[in-house]
Amino acid sequence: MVFLDLFLQIVEKPVMVGHRVTCYSFTDQLAAGPLCPSHPREGWRVVVLEVCGSPHWQGVSMQHMVMVSCFCEQHFLRELDGLVFRRRPEFCDHMDVEILSPLFGTLYPWALLGSLQGLQLRVPAVVPGPHLQGSEKHLLHGGLFWASGQLTKGVSLTLQEIISGVNASDPDLCFQATQAVRKMVSQERNPPLKLIVEAGLIPRLVEFLKLSPHPCLQFEAAWALTNIASGTSEQTQALVEGGVIPPLVELLSSPHMIVCKQAVWALGSIAGDGPEFRDLVISSNAIPYLLALVSSTIPITLRNITWTSSNLCWNKNPYPSVKAVKQMLPVLSHLLQHQDSEVLSDTCWALSYLTDGSNERIGQVVNTGVLPRLVQLMSSSELNVLTPSLCTMGNVVTGTDHQTQGAIDAGMLNVLLQLPMHPESSIQKEAAWALSNVAAGPRQRIQRLIACAMLPLVALLKNGEFKVQKEAVWTVANFTTGGTRDQLIQLVHSGVLETLVNLLTIQATEIVKIILDVLSFILQAAEQLSEKENLCLLIEEMGGIDKIEALQLHENALNIIENHFSEGEESGTILPALDQDHEFLNA
Structure with missing residues (x-):
């Protein structure tokens, strides 16, 4: 609790003055001391949650990432204002807050620098508005659990060392090399995707996807392959020819949420490259796995599933098969009832792709009964929801007179007649x-x-x-x-x-x-x-x-x-x- 007490003292003045604060702290040392800070602040609440320890630092990372991700999705998805972590030198080259950042939307990772006796909070000079607006703040404190476990010092690897490490028999060496690959291909500017492909690393990365006893290695390999799939069509083709799709589909049923989510993302990137690869993903039986994830109790982010589902519906040269569309429509109808704007946006885009065609294609969507909900979404104040819902309904009224009348009966005109005066x-x-x-x-x-x-x-x-x-x-x-x-x-x-x-x-x-x-x-x-x-x-x-x-x-x-x-x-x-x-x- 010494660390937590110091943390609360540090963040109070620059960040939290005048706000009601809930601070969630995760620790594997619950018995080490008192559960509350020595000087509680008025309007502050500290929630301490116990996590399991692990003899290996990889285990610490994976367990805690899964736990924090699950907790955040269940309690305050996209409502978190900051993630604060104690940066330790020996941890600098390993999994970091980048793992968790997709959960938060407006996340800014603040770092606690220095020793326990001289900690300072590094706050950005200009903090974007959403981080500090409103009367109630949420902070996620990650310092305790990242300071536990046995950590190893990170090293920088050359390409030759990466090649040697990837081809080693020692899982730890494979992990370090694969993580180095992932960091290389995750560079914001000019990631060396071509270099990695030409180095012949794809077959080994694909093999790592199959190593279920090593979920951290699976995760890093899936992440690296996802970023390669975001490159050129030739680079995506190299992945497909390397046999990446079947093991990624298998990972959709992984018990490790982080691994499963990354596989969803990777398959979505591959399917989004064009109809040929989209149909390969579909023919590898990916859709039933995605359907199972939507109805599962696994708290995997629905955004990733919806985005991938949307890519499986995209492109009409040729259209996805009638069988695939029949499989997808029930889950899209289900996702259309969600409240998250990104889920709704990608779901509506998927429906717009499916209605951009023949009357028979339009009829498949109309017959699911989604038109009243789409009309509701046409009134959305969020442009990313309004645009695709309007596009979908616009496609519907290109169909038969019966289909157009169905749209009118669902209340389309009442909303549509207001939209010519929209500011956009x-x-x-x-x-x-x-x-x-x-x-x-x-x-x-x-x-x-x-x-x-x-x-x-x-x-x-x-x-x-x-x-x-x-x-x-x-x-x-x-x-x-x-x-x-x-x-x-x-x-x-x-x-x-x-x-x-x-x-x-x-x-x-x-x-x-x-x-x-x-x-x-x-x-x-x-x-x-x-x-x-x-x-x-x-x-x-x-x-x-x-x-x-x-x-x-x-x-x-x-x-x-x-x-x-x-x-x-x-x-x-x-x-x-x-x-x-x-x-x-x-x-």
């Missing part, structure tokens, strides 16, 4: 794209959209980025091709005509052609209602005739001039406005 242009674009597909439906559906969506659509056409304007133009085009004459009148009353005319000057041939088609449809409707002269006057007042004449290289523009404006220009006559039931100019 990417959301505006996706929302306009989804609306354009809904608009390609029956007239009753078009009427609802005209009544509710025209104001935001006009705003997008007037002020949106080009990618957004493009989708909004398609929406209006679908209104005109499927709507009635009265619905076209409503379009003119909505103010959309002026925005379309103004867009005739953009340098985008496809969009200009679509706008000319829309104008042609509206002019034809006006002619049938004996209102063409009034509409032509309105277009002329907007400067539309000059813009259309400037586009006479377009066949559509030439046709509009010849069919709708030539006679009016010659005679100069404008018909009087008709009654309000059939009038373009009066709202």
Whole structure:
């Protein structure tokens, strides 16, 4: 407790003043002294948890990493503000806080430096906001258990020493060499992946995955191979040719959570390289193991499982097999009920991949009953959840009319009609794209959209980025091709005509052609209602005739001039406005 007492004194002033604090301390020396600090602070709570000791430092590392990871996932995943550890020289070259950092999100590892009598807390000069915001703080104190056990001094190995160590028969030498490989390929900038592959180390690293009596060695090998899989396709191919997939799949059932999690990550990296390797992972029976992990009591991070599952759904050239999709959909449906934003994000992306295709593919997803939940997620304030849920629902409404109606029945339009005004242009674009597909439906559906969506659509056409304007133009085009004459009148009353005319000057041939088609449809409707002269006057007042004449290289523009404006220009006559039931100019 001397160390804990000093630790609490050190962190109080620079970090914890004015906060309620819960400090979790893990020790294998519970009987060595009192369980509470000698000078308790008001509003502070210390929780001391006992862990098992081990005669070997590798055992200490693995046991404690698993224990801390499990505890954190169960109690405050992504709510931890800091991980404080006592850095000992003999431990500097071995597993460190990097093992645990994925748990915490905003983790900053503070180090306690010096002897027990002269400890100082090294706090970063600038601490990112999330670490010190709020009224209640959580710290995880790792100094006690990392100071226990028999530690060995870390050494730096040359490539030749690594090759010798990897090929040694002594598991300790293999571990040291494999860890050195892992650290090399974990470098943030220019990791020497090619060097490791060309050194011929992959076959031995793959063999280490099979050594279940040595989970630390399995873990380091899996980590190193994961980082190699994040390299080029050629480097990933070297792993696959080295036989890495089957032992990684076997590790999905490892009793050691850290090893299991790393295997999930490695397989996800391999599957994400392309459809060939994705299908090899699937054919190695990985999906049932992943399903078992989701339903298991093992507290493995669902984020890794979801990300890997998403990669198994990705790529449509070719699509994953129908059998694989049928296996995946129940677990994706289950994960969609989770509350973690990263789990939800990757789950929605997986569903968006699966719906990006034929009506049959869309039907597989729709039939799971996930549409109401996806609609809920379209209201998320978190962009990483909103974007893929909107993409998925946008894919659904590209399907059959029955599938589109299913999306509407799930409440999609109520949410979708709010999204064109979202501050993110990417959301505006996706929302306009989804609306354009809904608009390609029956007239009753078009009427609802005209009544509710025209104001935001006009705003997008007037002020949106080009990618957004493009989708909004398609929406209006679908209104005109499927709507009635009265619905076209409503379009003119909505103010959309002026925005379309103004867009005739953009340098985008496809969009200009679509706008000319829309104008042609509206002019034809006006002619049938004996209102063409009034509409032509309105277009002329907007400067539309000059813009259309400037586009006479377009066949559509030439046709509009010849069919709708030539006679009016010659005679100069404008018909009087008709009654309000059939009038373009009066709202």
